[in-house]
Amino acid sequence: MSLPPLNALPADDAHLREVCAQSREAYRGHFLQVRQDDVLLPDGNTANREYIVHPGAVMVVPLLDDGRLVMERQYRYPMHRAYLEFPAGKLEAGEPGIVCGVRELFEETGFRAAEWACAGELHNAIAYSSERIEVWFARGLVAGERQLDAGEFLDVFAATEAELADWIADGRVTDAKTMVGLLWLQQWRAGRWALTWKPADAWAHD
């Protein structure tokens, strides 16, 4: 069987598109907002789509001068265990990603970074959440005193790239954003994917 390449498919996604007929808020909790929309399918039938509306988040891959990575161990209640992960946090309303990244890195780890690079973005639960996570790299790290939010408890530690890779291979690291952080780090260090570095202020004024 010969399967077509992507560029042999229609460039337009009209034949896949689902069009909103009606949208309502189905649930609003302390943090989670669920919407239920009636949609028109490509074949003219209707269906219901239920999804989380999320403000977005930022992950930071912080690189120490000796090449090691700054990571966190944090308890994640939905799975009732602690996870090894890169620092991350939710965007506040209207907040640029770089501002969130600088804030979360400092609050959670105490580090400030001389230079930042925006690698890209990921969508982590496309079936049912609008969440988008910006992926930032930070280097030129200077340590300070972290300022955890009330009710926030986490360990900060340093890991080599090889350790992180081993922990993913053996299942000790299963956080998807952190795995994507390793992918980007490997590609960048191999010279395959580029990063553009600037001070945080220069990003904020972009």
Place this chain on the structure above:
Amino acid sequence: MSLPPLNALPADDAHLREVCAQSREAYRGHFLQVRQDDVLLPDGNTANREYIVHPGAVMVVPLLDDGRLVMERQYRYPMHRAYLEFPAGKLEAGEPGIVCGVRELFEETGFRAAEWACAGELHNAIAYSSERIEVWFARGLVAGERQLDAGEFLDVFAATEAELADWIADGRVTDAKTMVGLLWLQQWRAGRWALTWKPADAWAHD
């Protein structure tokens, strides 16, 4: 500043742990279930945790004999656009991952696979969802006629590993599970991470 390595931290995560005091269902929709739990924090204070209870899912990285990958283009309503991604689907109640993988690969793409390998698992929204995605590889693919569920519309196409990497670098692919699929593929092809291949039946009887 000298940041400790992971093995210098307490092996136990008791100092991070959040203990359930009370749990209630806050919302049950067609697909999404939200729970709100009162938890006891490590410092003795209380907090509220709100999260999705998810049945889990399976992603399949299907390898054609010529080395290309089978991928899909599917409209993802929460972001109102189509995504390029590996085949995936939700687990049915009590369903082993391999059974779900075989089913979803066939229904969505028409392919059956001679051999399967379980790479591992990922958690894609650890802040607010219990979702766990098993990552499977499939090879020895034989094409057949796909059988989409009612209301399911998606394109199937073939891509090289280099194309997929380029699409992540330039932001055309942002689906986190698919990015993790590339990470695993690269590591396996480089001989760094191992995969154990067996026919689907042998996995189902494990």
